[in-house]
Amino acid sequence: MKRLSSSLFLLPFLLLAFVYSLFFPNGFSILPSLARCNNNRNNNMPATGASMSTSMRLANAADQAPAVDFRVLLGVVTRAEMYERRALLRLAYALQSPPERAVIDVRFFVCSLATEEDAVLVSLEIIAHGDIVVLNCTENMDDGKTYSYFSSLPRLFPGDEAYDYVGKIDDDSYYRLAALADTLRHKPRRDLYHGLLAPCHTDPASQFMSGMGYIVSWDIAAWVAETDSLRRDVKGPEDEVFGRWLRSGGKGKNRYGEVTRMYDYLDGGMKDGVNCFRHALVADTVVVHKLKDRLKWARTLKFFNATQGLKPSRLYHVDL
Structure with missing residues (x-):
């Protein structure tokens, strides 16, 4: 009975450890996929990787475009x-x-x-x-x-x-x-x-x-x-x-x-x-x-x- 009580006591901590390892594999660095979703929704800005590179390329292309007469x-x-x-x-x-x-x-x-x-x-x-x-x-x-x-x-x-x-x-x-x-x-x-x-x-x-x-x-x-x-x-x-x-x-x-x-x-x-x-x-x-x-x-x-x-x-x- 004591052994079962101890297991039940540890269960929440084991679940917390599992969640931590799934979403924070690199310490407290959030997964890129979650960061991109969150920033797109709240800030309308691309966050990482290909999205940011595309945005920068478009901005650079706009800067280099010839003036319109x-x-x-x-x-x-x-x-x-x-x-x-x-x-x-x-x-x-x-x-x-x-x-x-x-x-x-x-x-x-x-x-x-x-x-x-x-x-x-x-x-x-x-x-x-x-x-x-x-x-x-x-x-x-x-x-x-x-x-x-x-x-x-x-x-x-x-x-x-x-x-x-x-x-x-x-x-x-x-x-x-x-x-x-x-x-x-x-x-x-x-x-x-x-x-x-x-x-x-x-x-x-x-x-x-x-x-x-x-x-x-x-x-x-x-x-x-x-x-x-x-x-x-x-x-x-x-x-x-x-x-x-x-x-x-x-x-x-x-x-x-x-x-x-x-x-x-x-x-x-x-x-x-x-x-x-x-x-x-x-x-x-x-x-x-x-x-x-x-x-x-x-x-x-x-x-x-x-x-x-x-x-x-x-x-x-x-x-x-």
Whole structure:
């Protein structure tokens, strides 16, 4: 009986010794796994080993990253139901090499979602990609959508979120981002229009902004938002209307054209053939327009070596 009592008396101490040896094998040094869990939960900081090394590498990479000269918002003004085109554009831009010392954000702008399917499917895109902006407007082509786009930007991207330049581009246009950045790098940051003037016009009074895409400085977007009279001047071809705004307001005086580097895709079946704004693909392209179907997109992306990252694999055979 005494022997049993002694054993029961020692049992708590034996259990304590077992726990001590399990959790504190190196004296009072806590196991790395427990320390990492505790610090992550309470301090949101990596604690040891690979986690700390990764954090330090990311911090060092951020310190060594080149300074950004300017930021551009490329707004693809499109329609909610253009799901396939948005998917293609995401691929086309994601596979480009990033421009040096510039940030170019590509976002899709659509008017209010009017159908049940768009409300659900566009919501899924927003969750997955976070690159769609839904404007407070009714879908239209020549009745104020351009005004809705530009006038909304200062509210959507206020203060430090503002960009240096903002573009309005079609969803059948393909910009080469590094080339675009190089053309903007030494341009003025105020009162700027960058793009192709109305094709073949020589009289400045008859020029308007070409629908393939154009870039303006952020102050022009702010001016559109602040000028209430423009809200009542929205009827007509949207890019002609925008040119009218700039002329009437004396804006966009720093105007730069990219003739030959901004052009429409030349389709062999076109009756008109080559002209001042339509020609074959060229290596120093800034933007090519009128990519109306998948074959035109495929040929354009192949020309600019978008498929060069495809690695040989036994899982597929692609004859390029």
